[in-house]
Amino acid sequence: MGELRPDIADSLLNIQAQLGDDLGGVLTESPAIPDLIPSGDPDPVDNSSDDGESGVAGKAGKALAGLVGVGALAIGGFFAWPFVSGLLESEERPPPALASTAPDPDAEPTQRFVIDGDNMYLEGSVPDQATSNMIETAASDVLGPERVINNFEISDDAVYNPTKPVQLAVAETVQFGTGQAAVRQQYEPLIALAVELMGNQPDARLTVIGHTDDVGEEASNQALSLRRATTVMDEIVNRGIDASRLTADGRGESEPLESNDTDEGRAANRRVEFLITGLLN
Secondary structure, eight states, X not given: OXXXXXXXXXXXXXXXXXXXXXXXXXXXXXXXXXXXXXXXXXXXXXXXXXXXXXHHHHHHHHHHHHHHHHHHHHHHHHXXXXXXXXXHHHXXXXXXXXXOOOOOTTOOOSEEEEEETTEEEEEEEESSXXXXXXXXXXXXXXXXXGGEEEOOEEOTTOOXXXXXXXXXXXXXXXXXXXXXXXXOGXXXXXXXXXXXXXXXXXXXXXXXXXXXXXXXXXXXXXXXXXXXXXXXXXXXXXXXXXXXXXXXXXXXXXXXXXXXXXXXXXXXXXXEEEXXXXXXX
């Protein structure tokens, strides 16, 4: 290999001098380039002569090694900076704001409680598993876990709105004879269960809604539906529930459950339903 020209060697030494001794020390200590920069130990060959070409070449070699180290660090830093910068930004960047979970005050809940015998079935949909678990736990506190069956489905379109009343349905609705408001004996257990729910949860409020079929005048059916609701409400009050916690509402023939074209459909429409709030507080 040819000798390094003295003028080139001097130029390299000048560059190293401009970079500074501190940078040279950092390069020497870097584990990434330990072999590029000679140690401070004296070379076996005597290069002590300032005027000799071998001495000049040795100094130039050190300067060249230092430049190579600088270049390696510069290239590594160029490629590593986006990654390091991303880490710094991720630490400084504030966490995204949580989406508002406040319910739309006008949105109707997509859950309903269905009473069948002594059990309560949680039906409909909820927005997430946490809501499902919360409602199941609250219902179990009222009735006992062995009497609560959770059939909720998780859906992005579900609405949970604790400010709105939830339908308290019964597998067998309280039905009436044509033109009558007296409660039939076979629905006694359903009313007893409503009394139990209200008794176990003092914050609960119940609305009893009466309905009719379309036989007769509309105005008469409206009055009849209110009498039916009032009859059921009175049964609950007579069993110890404060009347201030109940409301009777008559809907007449305006909300049929089944078609009024058949006897079975009209019988299903002569009914009362319940809406309850505060049951799971």
